[in-house]
Amino acid sequence: MNVLQEIIPNVKNMKQLQNLVLARRASQIKEELRQSEFSNLCFKFTCSQRVRKPFKEVINVSWGDAHKTGMKPLSFVQQVLAACLYPQLVNSDRLPVGVRQRAQSLLKGCDGGSVGSYTATRGISERVHRVSEFITRRDGGAPSYPENIFISPGSQWNILNVLVNSEASHRTGVLTPVPCYSIALMSIRGLGAVTVPYNLNEEQGWELQVEELHRALESAKGVCNPVALYVINPGNPAGYVQSRKSIQEVIQFVSEKRLFLLADEVYQDCVHGENSEFVSYKRVLAEMGPPLSDTVELASFHSASKGFMGECGLRGGYVELVNLDLAVMKYIYKLFSTDACAPVLGQFALDMMMKPPQPGDPSYPLYSMETQHIRTTLVHNVKRVLEVVNNLPGFCCQPVKGVFAFPRLHLPPKAIQKAKEMGMQPDAFYCMRLLEEAGVIVSPGCDYGQKEGTHHIRFYIMTPEDTMEEVLRRLSSFHTQFMKDFS
Amino acid sequence: MNVLQEIIPNVKNMKQLQNLVLARRASQIKEELRQSEFSNLCFKFTCSQRVRKPFKEVINVSWGDAHKTGMKPLSFVQQVLAACLYPQLVNSDRLPVGVRQRAQSLLKGCDGGSVGSYTATRGISERVHRVSEFITRRDGGAPSYPENIFISPGSQWNILNVLVNSEASHRTGVLTPVPCYSIALMSIRGLGAVTVPYNLNEEQGWELQVEELHRALESAKGVCNPVALYVINPGNPAGYVQSRKSIQEVIQFVSEKRLFLLADEVYQDCVHGENSEFVSYKRVLAEMGPPLSDTVELASFHSASKGFMGECGLRGGYVELVNLDLAVMKYIYKLFSTDACAPVLGQFALDMMMKPPQPGDPSYPLYSMETQHIRTTLVHNVKRVLEVVNNLPGFCCQPVKGVFAFPRLHLPPKAIQKAKEMGMQPDAFYCMRLLEEAGVIVSPGCDYGQKEGTHHIRFYIMTPEDTMEEVLRRLSSFHTQFMKDFS
Secondary structure (H helix, E strand, C coil), X not given: CCHHHHHCCCHHHCCCCHHHHHHHHHHHHHHHHHHHHHHHHXXXXXXXXXXXXXXXXCEECCCCCCHHHCCCCCHHHHHHHHHHHCXXXXXXXXXXXXXXXXXXXXXXXXXXXXXXXXXXXXXXXHHHHHHHHHHHHHXXXXXXXXXXXXXXXXXXXXXXXXXXXXXXXXXXXXXXXXXXXXXXXXXXXXXXCEEEEEECEHHHCCECCHHHHHHHHHHCCCCCEEEEEEEECCXXXXXXXXXXXXXXXXXXXXXXXXXXXXXXXXXHHXXXXXXXXXXXXXXXXXXXXXXXXXXXXXXXXXXCXXXXXXXHHHCCEEEEEECCCHHHHHHHHHHHHCCCCXXXXXXXXXXXXXXXXXXXXXXXXXXXXXXXXXXHHHHHHHHHHHHHHCCCCCEECCCCCCXXXXXXXXXXXXXXXXXXXXXXXXXXXXXXXXXXXXXXXXXXXXXXXXXXXXXXXXXXXXXXXXXXXXXXXXXXXXXXXXXXXXX | CCHHHHHCCCXXXXXXCHHHHHHHHHHHXXXXXXXXXXXXXXXXXXXXXXXXXXXXXCEECCCCCCHXXXXXXXXXXXXXXXXXXXXXXXXXXXXCHHHHHHHHHHHHCCHHHCCCXXXXXXXXXXXXXXXXXXXXXXXXXXXXXXXXXXEECCCCHHHHHHXXXXXXXXXXXXXXXECCCHHHHHXXXXXCCEEEEEECEXXXXXXXXXXXXXXXXXXXXXXXXXXXXXXXXXXXXXXXXXXXXXXXXXXXXXXXXXXXXXXXXXCHHHXXXXXXXXXXXXXXXXXXXXXXXXXXCEEEEEECCXXXXXXXXXXXEEEEEECCCHHHHHHHHHHHHCCCCCXXXXXXXXXXXXXXXXXXXXXXXXXXXXXHHHHHHHHHHHHHHHHHHCCCCCEECCXXXXXXXXXXXXXXXXXXXXXXXXXXXXXXXXXXXXXXXXXXXXXXXXXCCCCCCCCEEEXXXXXXXXXXXXXXXXXXXXXXHHHHXXX
């Protein structure tokens, strides 16, 4: 008998993400395509043994990862980071002067002037200050303090460690939205906490309604001890944006019920559409004044992986902690210190996100042109997605104000029956067929949680325009055939 | 009453590292020095308000961080990473052809050809294969399988999550050496496990003796349920290297006692001195043959932060898992997947560590010269450290075969008394004085655990030669005065 197998607590409780199953299958398909291309070139005889795919490459829009879909990195970010890594470039006149200056100032904060040194636990001091300046500016002057900020490798789930009381008689509960970012669900459950679902109202554009929070909290009675509320704004997987009024209601609720508020705000830069504006929880809390502004305990997350920069692979993000007790802050500091520090280049990327080139800087014109292009692309893609998807029978997509579309999918009973026979969730079955037959990876709604009996798919829309057109073309043609096959 | 304060389980159980206290104080001193320099330049009148320091800068040799002490990054690594970040450089004839080729091949493994994309959970497939090729070569052909390898941001402590059974009646125990790498102790305890100390034999050059493992395991009876043994080879904080025979004994022991073996081997590249050779646990296990080689469950860690490259800030390392059950491997995969992926540039650094330029490559001569220089520096520094430290009254340092010196410090009773009065551990008191009076940061033995009544300091010796000379000069002069003051 295997030693580790005996001692692991909850192997079975951790759900397998269908998204990862799809990603693994996609790798196999890519390999098959590569071999098939190779066979076509060299020999003809092996081809017949394989089922030919009606596509030449797989397009993955299942992750919130702009570069993966072919969006280009911002030149300013590329140039500055290259100059930091190879400082000889700082003296090269091939780089704009603003780039060289930024690189020099970033390197000054590194011990030994090298990106290869460890930094302080909460991040390089100058970078942490930059984050707090950004927050203060963003929030109309509501103060942010560097000592409340931790720079981290992007996802800051170890902050959740503080929530889980393994010695309590009741298990720790965290209120989570339905639908919810899947990695958040996995992380919370992986830490041994219980997720307490509250539904967002799809028909009202995925609105968060405070009565539903009350219902959810009530439902936890006798099951677990709810200590925190997790909100995602702008939404993921559903691309909604909360209004100031809705945020105020949530703050009132957590204050009454004495819950720690976890605000995942990583998509704050990518809001678009009429009457849509991102307002941070921190700002609304500050504007509500005492006693709320002095007492509600809040953690707000942001990341260089998202926004126009989209530097997922560099790993840089931050969490701001508001109104936490000093003893708790010390504990969190220790938690972070066991991870040494966030990657230095991720910290630099975050710095550039916090303070991009300004009008008058030599790098501004190019930076501005590139970000404007991304913005235009996003708006174009949203328009096209809604046009196409809402015209397909069985699909219904709410307005998209962020970077994800999360349309509802009314599947024919025969398709649901077929999925059941195969031991799959109906929307996971749909996604697997879409991958096999059209070479497009989107995520099934079952990964995020959804109202009983409803099905969805999520896909990322911050892609080059032609990629999005190709996705929509493949999706339309696949969907039409799928609905025919199962009618 | 604060919400979070109520729900945190073990705030008080997590020990404060004195090393971090010293680092914070050092930041203040640096700021004082900066202001004092500024005052000297501008006004004279403020200086008198401050205690003047007899040094102009603080030297930090308390971390295993080569670049922090002024060692230079390897040119090949700098150039390749810069070219990956800013691919225009790949087409520039200012970079050697080998550099451009490596950068191109690294970028080929990234989705969208960008370092800004997320990678697979266990790392970019090609990089994972490179790691397994390295291990196979290093271990004389003993096979290593890519599916057993996870690339991670450097410290892979989340692997320890698998060990902690929060539902068992007895708490999970992990056997840990005395002295032990302090972050390992913090991480194990932070996860809610109990550390079960076993002593290394200082008088025998910090040898690991198997009788001591038996004693330690016995001592855990009734206290906790020991499930794993943590070993560090080459040693940290004490710079010893285990012999093949010693490793065989440890493997026999874990097999008999059914323990999971965690082998921290991150300093494997920096072994020096006569009769010293690094042999991996994986290799010895394979050579011992069945049934041991098929049954002993082993995790072996390595990192790009260490070795000649010393790229701590990029965050790239790996863990190889041997003989783990498939269900356990799936669980570990899920644990890793909640962290998205390791930083791409850390993965690239690891790749270059696994396969540096080879003889015949255009980049080889420079690479070889630079690493040879580091090797010579290390050997020189070890010799000087032993000469100087062992000639200071009250110091006794065992042979150093790795990158840390961990001399024993026989403190005068008056110094121990003074430390007690100040509520400090005696060696932490010594280190704080060394910082205040000589501007050198070393770590106190109390951070690592040490035999009752003994005291030590740890310092890193992979520094430029003149830095090490300056450290030794300051240490000697401080120590002489300290011993006089407390005689």
